[in-house]
Amino acid sequence: MITAEQYNLLREKEEKDKNMKNNISVVFAIVFVMSMVSATGAVEADKYLMAFIMTIVGITSGILTLITQSEDK
Secondary structure: OOOHHHHHHHHHHHHHHHHHHHHHHHHHHHHHHHHHHHHHHHHHOOOHHHHHHHHHHHHHHHHHHHHHHHHOO
8 A cells, every 4th residue: 555655755756757858858959950051051151061960960969859858648
């Protein structure tokens, strides 16, 4: 049998986990936007290797953003 105290501790842990996943999703989204802007700037400056790397980082963080947001539901 689970006590009310144990239940409340479990609910608090679940809320903390949910908040952490939400924060991680926001960080991934910010990295996505910033890396895509950096990739555009690198192409403008004729630094194609940096543009390629920033594009890969951006695509990866964009996919991770979608994955972490879909886990919340």
